[in-house]
Amino acid sequence: TQxxxxxxxxxxxxxxxxxxVYCNSSSVFSSLQWYRQEPGEGPVLLVTVxxxxxxxxxxxxxxxxxxxxxxxxLHITAAQPGDTGLYLxxxxxxxxxxxxxxxxxxxxx
Amino acid sequence: xxxxxxxxxxLITATGQRVTLRCSPRSGDLSVYxxxxxxxxxxxxxxxxxxxxxxxxxxxxxxxxxxxxxDLHSELNLSSLELGDSALYFCASSVRTLSGELFFGEGxxxxxx
Numbered sequence: 001t002q003x004x005x006x007x008x009x010x011x012x013x014x015x016x017x018x019x020x021v022y023c024n025s026s027s028v029f030s031s032l033q034w035y036r037q038e039p040g041e042g043p044v045l046l047v048t049v050x051x052x053x054x055x056x057x058x059x060x061x062x063x064x065x066x067x068x069x070x071x072x073x074l075h076i077t078a079a080q081p082g083d084t085g086l087y088l089x090x091x092x093x094x095x096x097x098x099x100x101x102x103x104x105x106x107x108x109x
Numbered sequence: 110x111x112x113x114x115x116x117x118x119x120l121i122t123a124t125g126q127r128v129t130l131r132c133s134p135r136s137g138d139l140s141v142y143x144x145x146x147x148x149x150x151x152x153x154x155x156x157x158x159x160x161x162x163x164x165x166x167x168x169x170x171x172x173x174x175x176x177x178x179x180d181l182h183s184e185l186n187l188s189s190l191e192l193g194d195s196a197l198y199f200c201a202s203s204v205r206t207l208s209g210e211l212f213f214g215e216g217x218x219x220x221x222x
Contacts (some may be wrong), residue, residue, distance in 0.1 A: 033210075042111065042199050042213025043152070088152065090211075095165040097142065097211060099152040 003027060004089055004100035012106040016078050021103040023089035024071045030092065032072045034063055037086040037102070079107045112136065115200050115214035123222055127188040130217045134181055134202030140164070141183040142203075142211060143175055147196040158183060159205075190221045 005024045013019055023032065031050045035043035047056050049065035049072060056063045060083075062075040076083055088102045112135035122128055134141050143155040154167035158177035169175075172190075177183045187194060197218050201211040 040215065042113070042201070042215055043211075044111070044213070045210040048210070096154045096157065096167055098154055098167075099144075101151040 003093055003098055004091060006087075006089060006100035006103050008103060009101065010104045010106075012108065013079055015080055015107055015109050017107075018075070018077050019079060019105070020073055020075045021087055021105070022071065022073050023100055025091070026070065027091075027093065028069050030069070032065060032069075033090045033097075034072070034074055035088045035090060035099075037088060038084075043086075043088055043099075076105075079105075081107045081109050083107050111212040111214060113200060113202050113212050113214035115198075115217050117217055118215065119218050119220075121220045121222065122190060124190055124192060126190050126221075127186065128190065128219065130185040130187070130198050130200075130219075132183045132185070132200030132202075132214060134183070134200075135212050138202035138204050138212070139181065140203045140205060141177055141181070142201040143169075143183070143185050144199040144201065145196050146199060146216070150196075152199070155185070187219070190219075192221050195219055195221045 007022050033048045034046045037043040047063045052067045052069045054065045060077045064073050084107050086102045089100045114133040116131045139160045142157045146152045155169040157165040161177050172188050175185045197216045199216045201213045
């Protein structure tokens with residue numbers, strides 16, 4: 001059983017479409033991070049959310065932390081081929097930083 | 110470039126063998142983390158060191174061991190290798206333990222034949 005459940009697992013969309021990916025848990029976290037991983041590379045941090053209900057924007061990416069700090073979402077507006085990659089959420093649990101299984105996003109031109 | 114260096118990038122070996130993966134953290138980072146990434150298991154936390162001492166342990170097999178040296182570089186030793194050990198092994202570093210951003214290396218791809 002994954003502590004962090006991400007959905008969907010795979011997403012293939014056309015350039016210009018909007019999308020939302022989710023990261024859910026039954027546990028409460030003090031903070032949650034989102035990373036993006038491209039083929040052949042390690043994950044790179046996109047954002048850290050700390051406060052319940054917090055919304056952070058990074059250009060066309062909008063991140064939200066749930067009010068109860070158990071879940072988070074990532075919304076991408078007008079997706080571009082450069083957004084293609086594996087999106088991972090991560091949170092600290094019993095002294096370890098654990099990751100969800102990830103959402104693989106493919107944006108077709 | 111994250112500043113974290115991992116060697117080797119690729120490694121092909123046979124079952125039963127032993128390999129050592131090496132990681133140099135970013136300059137100034139005291140914490141080193143090891144993760145295993147496979148298609149079916151995702152990114153799994155193995156172990157974390159902070160300034161030479163083990164800080165947290167995940168689902169690391171007894172056949173695997175790691176250490177962090179005084180110069181802060183770290184090594185992950187994998188022994189009695191099995192086919193299922195084939196995976197990408199990532200090292201990450203951070204300034205402190207579990208605070209802020211983890212910086213990942215490009216990974217070492219291990220193939221066990």
